[in-house]
Amino acid sequence: MNTRIRSSLIGGLFGFAIALISGGFAGILAGLVAGLINGFSVPQAEPLNNRAGAVRQGLVASLIASVLTILGIVIRSVLIDPVIGTPLNITSLLISIIGALILGIPVCVIMCVIRTEPPARERIGLAIVIGIVLVTYPWLDQFLNLRFMNEVIPVLVFILMALGLNIVVGYAGLLDLGYAAFFAIGAYAAGMVSSPHFGISWSFWLAIWVAAAVAALFGLILGSPTLPLRGDYLAIVTLGFGEIVPIAIKNLDKVTINIWNYPLLVDFDFTGGTKGINPINRPWLPVIGEFSPSTPIPWYFLILGIMLISIFFISRLRNSRLGRAWTALREDELAAGAMGINTVNVKLLAFAIGATVSGLAGAFYGSYISAIFPESFRFDVSVMLLCMVILGGLGNMSGVILGGIIIQFADRLFLPQFSTVVQKLIVASGNESLREVNFASDFRLLLFGLTLVLMMILRPQGLVPSGRAARVMPPVKVEVPHD
Amino acid sequence: MTNILETRGVTKQFGGLTAVNDVNFNVRQGSITSLIGPNGAGKTTFFNMITGLYVPTAGSIVFSGRSLVGLKPHDVTAAGIGRTFQNIRLFANMTAVENVMVGMHTRMRAGVLGILANVVGVRREEADSRQKAHELLDYVGLDASRADDVSKNLPYGDQRRLEIARALATDPQLLLLDEPTAGMNPQETAELTQLIRRIRDERGITILLIEHDMKLVMDISEAITVLDRGTKIAEGLPSDIRSNEQVIEAYLGRGAAAMAQKQTQQGGA
Ligand SMILES: Nc1ncnc2c1ncn2[C@@H]1O[C@H](COP(=O)(O)OP(=O)(O)OP(=O)(O)O)[C@@H](O)[C@H]1O
Ligand SMILES: [Mg+2]
Numbered sequence: 048m049n050t051r052i053r054s055s056l057i058g059g060l061f062g063f064a065i066a067l068i069s070g071g072f073a074g075i076l077a078g079l080v081a082g083l084i085n086g087f088s089v090p091q092a093e094p095l096n097n098r099a100g101a102v103r104q105g106l107v108a109s110l111i112a113s114v115l116t117i118l119g120i121v122i123r124s125v126l127i128d129p130v131i132g133t134p135l136n137i138t139s140l141l142i143s144i145i146g147a148l149i150l151g152i153p154v155c156v157i158m159c160v161i162r163t164e165p166p167a168r169e170r171i172g173l174a175i176v177i178g179i180v181l182v183t184y185p186w187l188d189q190f191l192n193l194r195f196m197n198e199v200i201p202v203l204v205f206i207l208m209a210l211g212l213n214i215v216v217g218y219a220g221l222l223d224l225g226y227a228a229f230f231a232i233g234a235y236a237a238g239m240v241s242s243p244h245f246g247i248s249w250s251f252w253l254a255i256w257v258a259a260a261v262a263a264l265f266g267l268i269l270g271s272p273t274l275p276l277r278g279d280y281l282a283i284v285t286l287g288f289g290e291i292v293p294i295a296i297k298n299l300d301k302v303t304i305n306i307w308n309y310p311l312l313v314d315f316d317f318t319g320g321t322k323g324i325n326p327i328n329r330p331w332l333p334v335i336g337e338f339s340p341s342t343p344i345p346w347y348f349l350i351l352g353i354m355l356i357s358i359f360f361i362s363r364l365r366n367s368r369l370g371r372a373w374t375a376l377r378e379d380e381l382a383a384g385a386m387g388i389n390t391v392n393v394k395l396l397a398f399a400i401g402a403t404v405s406g407l408a409g410a411f412y413g414s415y416i417s418a419i420f421p422e423s424f425r426f427d428v429s430v431m432l433l434c435m436v437i438l439g440g441l442g443n444m445s446g447v448i449l450g451g452i453i454i455q456f457a458d459r460l461f462l463p464q465f466s467t468v469v470q471k472l473i474v475a476s477g478n479e480s481l482r483e484v485n486f487a488s489d490f491r492l493l494l495f496g497l498t499l500v501l502m503m504i505l506r507p508q509g510l511v512p513s514g515r516a517a518r519v520m521p522p523v524k525v526e527v528p529h530d
Numbered sequence: 531m532t533n534i535l536e537t538r539g540v541t542k543q544f545g546g547l548t549a550v551n552d553v554n555f556n557v558r559q560g561s562i563t564s565l566i567g568p569n570g571a572g573k574t575t576f577f578n579m580i581t582g583l584y585v586p587t588a589g590s591i592v593f594s595g596r597s598l599v600g601l602k603p604h605d606v607t608a609a610g611i612g613r614t615f616q617n618i619r620l621f622a623n624m625t626a627v628e629n630v631m632v633g634m635h636t637r638m639r640a641g642v643l644g645i646l647a648n649v650v651g652v653r654r655e656e657a658d659s660r661q662k663a664h665e666l667l668d669y670v671g672l673d674a675s676r677a678d679d680v681s682k683n684l685p686y687g688d689q690r691r692l693e694i695a696r697a698l699a700t701d702p703q704l705l706l707l708d709e710p711t712a713g714m715n716p717q718e719t720a721e722l723t724q725l726i727r728r729i730r731d732e733r734g735i736t737i738l739l740i741e742h743d744m745k746l747v748m749d750i751s752e753a754i755t756v757l758d759r760g761t762k763i764a765e766g767l768p769s770d771i772r773s774n775e776q777v778i779e780a781y782l783g784r785g786a787a788a789m790a791q792k793q794t795q796q797g798g799a
Contacts, residue, residue, distance in 0.1 A: 360646050367645040367656070368631075368638045371624070375632045378621035385581055385615075387607035387636035387700050396642065 055108040058085030059115030062151070066119030068464045070128060072139070072191035074120035078147025079154060081112040083180070086158020098160055105159030109152045116147050131471035146191075181351060185344045196343040198459045200415065203350045204408050206451035209435040210357060210444060211404025216433070217442035218370065219397035220377025221273075222282045224429055225289020228269070229262045229402040231296060231424035233409025236261035238324040238419050244316075251330035255410040262406025263399045270398030274391055277380070289429050297321055297421040323420035327413050340417065350411055357404055358444060364400065365444075373397055374442075427492060431458070434495045437502055440509025449510055454498070458491060534559040534704055534736050535580070540589035542575050542760075549575040551760035552589070557704065557753075562730055562737045564747045566771075567757035568780055573740045574616055576757070577706050581613050582606040593704065608636040612702030614693040616709045616740070622682040626672060626692050629681050630663035633699030663699065670695040670725060687718045694725070704736045705729065711743055719743060723750055748772065756780065 062081030066074040085108050124140045154176070161172035188196050212226045237258035241249045249257075269288050273281050300320025304312040318324070329338045330349065338345045364370050372393045375383040384390050413419045431454065439450025502509070535557040542550040550572040557563045565573050578584040580591055582603040591598040598606055612633075621629050638659060640652045667677055670691040676684060681692060690710055697705055707726070711719045723746050730737050741747045747754065748768045755765040758780040764771055771777055 363645055363648055364642075367652070368635060368640045369642060369645060371628055371632050372635055374624055374628070375621045375635075378623060379619050381583065381603075382615065382619040382621065383632070384603035385583065385607065385613060385619075386633050386696060387604045388632070389602070389604045400642075 052111065055085050055111040056115070058082070058108070058155070059112035062112055062116030062147070063119035064461070066116055066143075066147070067123050067127075068461055068468060069193075070123050070133070070464075070468075071193070072143055072146065073193055074116065074123070074143035075146035075150060075191055076187070076193060077116050077119060078113065078149075078151030079180070081116050081147075082109060082151035082154035083158065083176075085109060085112045085155045086162065098163065101159045101163045102156055105156030106152070108159065109155035112155065113148055113151055116151065117144050120144055120147065127468065127472070130475045131468065132475075185347055195460060196347060198456075200343060200346050200350055201412070202452070202455040202459060203347075203354055204412050204415075205432065205435070205455050206448055207350070207354045207357060207408045207411075208405050209432050209439075209447050209451045210354070210361060211401045211408070212432045213436050213442065213444065213447045214361065214364075214373070214404070215397050215401035216436055217447070218365065218373040218377065219394060220373075221394060221397060222278065222285070223398075223401070224282050224286040224426075224433070225269075225292070226285075226401070226405060226432055227424045227426070227428035228289050228292035229266060229405035230409045230412070230428065231292055231419075231421070232265045232402075233258040233262040233406025234413035234419045234424070235296060235318060235324065235409075236406065237410035238327045238413045239318075241328040241414070242324050242326060244319060244324045248328060251328055251410070251414050254328070254414075255407060258406040258410035259403045260406075262402040262409065266399035266402025267395055269402075270395050274394055286426070286429075289426055293421045293424050318421070321421065323418055324413075325418035327417050327419070329414055329417060338414075346415055350415075353407055353411060357407065361404070362444065369393070369396065377442075427495075430492075430495055434498050438498055438510060443509065446509050454495075457494070462491065462494075532559050533557060534594055535738070536592045537580075538590045538592075540576070540579060540591060541587045542572070542579055542584060543587045548760050550579070550586075550757075553757070553760075553762050555755055555762065555765075557736060557738050560730070560734065560736055561752045562726065562739065562750055563753045563755070564739045564741055564751040565755050565757065566741065566744075566747055570759075571757040571780075572760040573757055574708055577613065577708055577740065580606070580706065581611060604636065607700050607702075610701070610703040611706065612697035612700040612704070613706040614690075614697050614708055614710060616712065618689050618693055620681040620689055620692060620696070623680055625678050626667060626681055626684065626688075626695075627660065627663045627677045629692055629696050630666050630699045631659050633696040634659050634662070634701075637699075637701050663695075666695040666698055667692070669698070671721065687714055690714065690722070691725070694729075698729070698733075698735075702735060704738060706738050706740075708740045709742060710739070711741065711746060719746060726750060 058081040061084050062077040065077035065080060069077070086105065120140065120143045124135055124143070129135055158173075158176065161169055161176065163169075164172055184199070185196060188194070188199075208226070208230055211229075212223065215221050215223045215226065237251075237254040239245055240247045240257050241251060241254035269285075273284050276284055296318045297320055299317040300322075302312050302315040302317050303310070304315075329340075330345075331337045332345070335345050338349070372383065372388045375386065375388060376390060376393055376397075380390055383393075435451040435454045436447050437450070438454060439448065440446025533556045535555075537553060537555045540550060540553045540555070541548065553576065555576075565576065567573055575584065579586045580593075580598065582598065582601050582605065586599060589599075593606075593609060593611060596609060598609070598611075601609070621632060624632070638655055640655055644652045664674070664677060668674065672684075672688055672691050672695065676688060681689065684692060690712075694705075694707070694710065697707075710726070711722050714722065726737060726739070727750060729735050739747070739751070751768055753765065754768055754771045756763050756771060756774075756777050758776075763776045763780060764774045766774075
C-alpha cells in the first residue's frame with residue numbers, strides 16, 4: 048500500500064476511534080488529533096518538492112482522515128447514542144463535523160508544510176504547533192465540555208516518569224522493572240516534609256527539591272547492588288526492589304528501635320502505614336493563590352512546566368560526554384570500559400538521574416491528589432511505564448512521549464469510555480450474562496502485555512526509532528533556476 | 531632505550547587451562563613490536579591482562595614505571611594504553627564521530643552539573659572534541675561523508691579503521707592492535723600497514739601488534755615475540771624469528787623445521 052495513504056489512514060483511524068468511543072463534542076478533538084498525527088507522518092513517507100506540493104499533499108491526506116473521523120462521529124451519534132439513551136441531536140452532530148473539519152484540515156496542512164522545511168526551521172515550526180496545542184488545550188477542553196483535564200494531568204505525570212525511565216532503560220540499557228519505587232520514594236519524601244504528618248509543613252516549592260534529592264539518593268542506594276548484574280538478572284533484582292519499597296512503606300508505621308535497652312524509638316509512625324500521608328500541602332503562587340483541586344488549569348501548567356524543564360535538561364545530558372557514555376554502555380559494556388568509561392559511575396548516574404525525574408513526578412502527584420498510599424506504586428505502574436517507553440521507541444524522547452500519550456489515554460480515557468459504551472449496549476440488548484464484565488479493569492494488564500509482546504515481534508525499535516535512522520530520507524528541495 | 535611496557539612471569543589460568551604461562555616480555559618505547567603465535571596461543575588473553583579486562587593469575591605488568599595489575603580497564607586507558615579488538619567491538623548504533631568521541635571520554639572533563647548548566651567550558655570542550663574526532667576519522671582514512679553514518683552500516687574495512695580512530699582518541703602512548711587486518715584484502719592490508727607506520731612515525735605512539743599476516747609482521751616489526759600454547763618460545767628481530775626452528779615447528783608441526791631446512795639446502799645447491 049502507498050505509504051502516503053497508509054499514514055493518512057493511521058491519522059484517520061485515531062480520529063475514528065476517538066469520535067466513536069468518546070462521543071459528544073470529542074469528535075472535534077478527534078479531528079484535531081487526526082490532523083496532527085497525519086501531518087507528522089505524511090512527509091516522512093515521501094519527500095516533497097515544494098510548498099505547493101506540501102499543501103496539496105496535506106489536503107489529500109486530511110481528506111482521507113476527515114472521512115474516517117466523520118464516519119466515527121456519525122456512527123456514534125446516529126447508531127450508538129440512541130441505543131444507550133442519548134437521543135440523536137442533529138445540531139450537535141453538525142457542529143461536531145464542522146468543528147472537526149475546521150480544526151483538522153488546517154492543522155494537517157500546516158504540519159505538512161512545516162515538515163518540508165529545513166531541519167532547523169522544521170524543529171521551530173513543530174515546537175510552535177505543539178506549543179499552541181498544549182497551551183490552548185485546557186480552554187478547548189472547557190469549551191467543548193470534554194472534562195478530560197482531570198485525566199490529562201496524571202497522563203503528564205506518567206509521561207514525565209517514562210522520560211526518566213528512558214534514561215535508565217533507553218539510554219543506558221539497564222532494564223529496570225522496579226522504577227515505580229522512586230515515584231513512591233519521591234512522593235513520600237515530599238509528603239513527609241509538607242504535611243501535618245511530622246509537623247513539618249514546608250511549601251511545595253521546597254518539598255519538590257527534597258523529593259528529587261531523596262529519590263536520587265535512593266537511586267544510588269538501590270542501584271549499587273545491581274552494578275555487576277546484566278540483562279535478566281538486573282531485571283529480577285530491580286523487580287524485587289520495586290516490590291520491597293511499597294511493602295516497606297506500608298510496614299514502617301510502628302518502628303521500634305532499642306539501643307542497649309534504651310528505647311530510641313517506640314512505635315514511631317514513619318510512613319503512615321496503609322493510611323498513607325494526608326493531607327499534603329498544595330502549591331501556592333502569588334496571583335493564583337493556593338492551587339485548588341477543583342481548578343485543574345494551574346496544575347496542568349505546573350506539570351507541563353516540570354516536564355518541559357526535564358526534557359530540556361535531559362536532552363542536554365543526552366548530547367554530552369555523559370550521554371554518549373550511557374549509549375556506549377548500552378551498546379557494549381566491555382568495549383565502553385576499554386575506551387576509558389568508568390562503567391560503575393556512569394551506571395550510578397543513570398540510576399540517580401532517572402530516579403530524580405521520578406521523584407519530581409512523585410512530589411507533584413502527592414501534592415495534586417493531596418494524599419499518598421503505599422498501594423499507588425505497585426508493579427503495574429512500572430510495567431505500564433516500560434510499555435510506554437518500548438511502544439514509543441527506546442532511547443528517543445519524542446517516541447517515549449508518543450508511546451506515553453497512546454498508552455495513558457488508552458488506559459485512562461479510552462478503555463473506561465469503551466467499557467461504559469459496551470456496558471450500556473449490553474444493558475440495552477438485555478443480555479444478562481455479560482453484565483459483570485468490566486472491560487476497563489479486566490483487560491488492562493492483558494492489553495499492556497499484548498502491546499509489549501506485539502511490539503517486540505513487529506517493531507522492536509518502537510514507533511519512533513531513535514537516532515538518525517528515524518529520518519532516512521530528508522525532504523529534497525529542488526531549486527528552480529529562473530531565467 | 532627504555533621499555534614502555536615490561537611484564538614478568540605473567541600467567542593466566544582458566545580453570546585447568548593455562549592460557550598464558552610465565553611470560554616475560556618487553557616493549558621498547560617508540561617501537562613497533564609484534565606478538566605472534568598459532569591460534570589459541572594466548573595472545574588475546576595477554577592483551578586482555580594488559581588492558582585490565584583479566585587479572586593475571588600471577589606476575590607483574592609495568593607500564594611507564596607504573597604497575598597495571600588490578601587496575602580497571604578505564605584506569606588503564608587513562609594511564610595511556612589504547613586498544614582495538616580482534617572481533618570488532620564498535621558501538622554499533624552510534625555514528626562514526628560519536629564512536630570516536632566516546633574514545634575521548636577520559637580526556638574530557640565535563641561533569642553532570644557543568645553539562646546541565648551548559649557552561650562555556652563544556653560547550654567549548656564539546657566543539658573541540660567533535661572537531662578532533664573528524665580529524666581522526668580523516669587521519670585513518672575514513673571518508674568525511676561517512677562521519678555521521680551509524681557504525682554498523684559502515685563497510686568492514688572502514689569499521690576496522692574506525693576502531694583504530696577510536697583507540698587513538700583515547701590519546702594513548704601505547705596502542706595495542708589485535709589482528710587489525712583480519713578479513714581484509716591485500717590492498718586494504720597494504721593501506722593499513724602504512725597507517726600503522728604513520729601512527730608510530732608521526733604521532734610517536736608505540737605499537738604492539740597481534741597479527742597472523744606474516745608478510746605484514748616481517749615488514750613492519752622491529753621486534754617480534756612468539757607465543758605457543760601460552761609460553762614464550764622466541765623473541766628477536768624479524769630475521770631471527772624467520773629462521774627459528776621452534777617457531778616454524780609451532781606453526782607447521784613437528785618435523786617441519788627439518789624439512790624446511792632441507793628445502794633451503796636443496797634450493798641452495
Ligand atoms: N575467558 C576465557 N575463559 C576460558 N578460556 C579462555 C578464555 N579466554 C581465552 N581462553 C582460552 O585461552 C586460550 C588462549 O586464547 P586466546 O584467545 O588468548 O588465543 P589467541 O592467541 O588470541 O588465538 P587467536 O589467534 O585464535 O586469536 C584458548 O585455548 C582459549 O580457549
Ligand atoms: Mg586472539
